[in-house]
Amino acid sequence: MTATTFIDGLSLGAIYALIALGYTMVYGIAKMLNFAHGDIIMVGAYTVYSTLLWMGKPILAVIFAIAVCVILGVVIEKVAYKPLRGASPLAVLITAIGVSYLLQAIAQLAFGAKAVPVGLPRFPVLHIGDKLVVNVSTLITLGVGSVLMIALTLFIKKSKIGRAMIAVSEDRKAAQLMGVNVNRIISLTFAIGSALAAVASIFYLMQIPNTSPTLGSMPGIKAFTAAVIGGIGSIPGAMIGGVLLGVVEKICLSIPALNPYTTAIEFAILIVILMVRPTGILGKKIREKV
């Protein structure tokens, strides 16, 4: 394994981690699996595509992608999931899958089923020393991703609202008895998750500059895998799972003998970890409340 592969892996891992955070936070706080989360990435990518087409300004594309994803995430929760609060988890799960297909179908109607190229600016490739070759976009992904994750961790740990989020995830009713508006906390969770997904979509486009209606499926399912590996509901878990998966993926891709089996290996890791630790690396034991 070369240093280049490792840095590429960390960078891909940062993308997975950003997406995984959305899955894990929503699971922890709203107690549901939001399978439409991957498609938020796709919406982010088409927003970047459209903005660049109409206005040509990458910075506007970034801002719009985040804004559109945040609004979409919050609206989806209000319209599709909130009415189902207290319903069986299966009903919520099916609804989330429905929302996922709905978003893909809308994208297909609006932009066609074929992949379209997204004209984000190209970044230069840096040669550091003899061995290390990295694209600047990789470093941006790694840097911005790390900053966002640190900021999120500090927000959750130190701020009043962050602590209210922990309280809701641990005991929704007890949090209400403290005066916490649970609906507002859930909305905020969807907003944060969607914003991170939007950022991830931009990083994803910097690596693979085209988008299609099913763009979100693969990174979505990989990030979900990362969240489960790390222990779903755990924020540091999602980060660890994401980075682990990203590094493994890049290493496998760089070794010719393993290359064709990369995805299989990633999911095999999930199976092995779930066999050894059913709640994931940092997952908590499930406690029954009386």
Added chain:
Amino acid sequence: MALLEVQNLEVNYGLIKAIKGISFEVNQGEIVSLIGANGAGKTTTLHAISNILPKSGGKVFFDGEDITDKKAHELVYMGIAHVPEGRRIFSELTVYENIQLGFFSRKDKREYEQSLQMVYEYFPVLQERQNQIAGTLSGGEQQMLAMSRALMSKPKLLLMDEPSMGLSPLYVNTIFEIVQKVNRESGTTVLLVEQNAKKALSISSRAYVLEIGNISLTGTGSELLNNKSVIEAYLGGE
């Protein structure tokens, strides 16, 4: 005027009528107990008042205002604090963070220090353990924490659900002493739900006996302590 007035409260669990239209009131400055056997509907009543459980009928007034359909979190801002059964502290957070969450409904930073000092005076052990993860506290300490958390919101009305449950007699005494102290010193009105009828009646100005969803008896604390049927049913028939 009563601080809390419950009129014909009904709660159903599916087809089962758990609370069958009970009415009672708690006046400003009182400690009122709701006693009764397991399954009589004491906890259900408190949950329905706090709106963490939907009511099937009836009305609840607080300070003259109709709070029947207020959201659970809104009631905290109005001055109702609920110490739930089983304590339900946030076990992953530290003792201090739990207490801080109790202040969630209030804004003034200076008042925060005051309230913090007050609960630390009531429960010095919590100050010693403020950086400890709350889940590692003993049952009695967790009850103290749950109470502190509620007191941090500076409530006019404190709803306490089975504070003695699962505690050693020593802790039970401490908790009940503090309930009386809070009532006396801050003028906080208390609605207490207890299975430990003797203990509850001994500190109550008035009490209601709840029997399978109906109020069967009411009186002052000492009246009920000496009432024959109460003695037989709830005080071990001495």
